[in-house]
């Protein structure tokens with residue numbers, strides 16, 4: 592089910608994404624994305640917005656589990672005066688909580704319409720993050736404004752485990768299609784950033800997995816590479832575990848289940864930080880790496896030079 596809403600706000604300031612060094616502002620084209628990634632933390636962010644989901648007992652989790660999406664086709668029309676107020680030093684991220692090229696957003700051409708307004712009617716820089724290869728339909732616009740934008744397609748698994756990503760991200764583009772989109776953009780001289788996120792246990796946390804993932808994005812000369820552990824909030828890890836087990840990926844399902852306890856999640860994050868530093872060093876891209884961790888870093892041991900501690 593795709594629900595249509597009309598919100599009041601469009602571009603918002605985002606201290607969180609500023610701390611992540613990704614953007615100063617956020618622009619979302621709805622509130623719940625239809626890609627259906629089982630680990631998605633957006634439903635947890637929406638858990639108090641019960642009015643949005645009367646059909647699902649007021650629960651964003653139930654709505655998400657039922658495959659619902661909530662999109663706002665009026666988003667581009669509401670981009671007005673705030674565009675002129677943006678400065679050249681601002682960066683607007685499209686998007687932070689949803690995906691402007693998700694299937695329901697594509698129905699209304701929201702990615703292109705928002706992007707075009709942002710680029711033609713503001714002076715801000717734009718950072719595009721998507722899991723949908725349909726963003727290449729905008730290649731003409733991306734190339735025209737290549738000086739003011741940077742494109743990322745999340746890489747959540749090495750190609751050798753792409754079938755696992757198909758289970759976890761049922762309506763997003765396959766990993767190979769995302770790589771092909773990055774290749775097409777790179778060939779059109781569109782600047783690229785890396786987004787290895789989330790790095791799920793058993794999928795993208797071993798050094799061998801990460802070696803492969805860095806090798807996948809290095810040909811596109813990324814300006815920086817962000818990475819993040821999976822967020823344990825909400826039912827995401829349970830949903831991943833159940834779907835992986837049903838698809839026959841039993842060992843990976845068990846690894847996901849293992850980190851559902853706080854203590855094991857903390858240990859997984861520490862191992863991931865170490866493996867990311869090692870893989871980035873071996874690929875010669877350690878200077879580009881930024882690891883986003885929702886903790887204060889007080890208990891950190893070992894090399895954490897690439898970590899941005901989001902609770903410090």
Ligand code: SF4
Nearest residue numbers: 624626627628631689
């Ligand atoms: S693409 Fe992003 S916003 Fe959409 S379901 Fe996946 S994780 Fe959530």
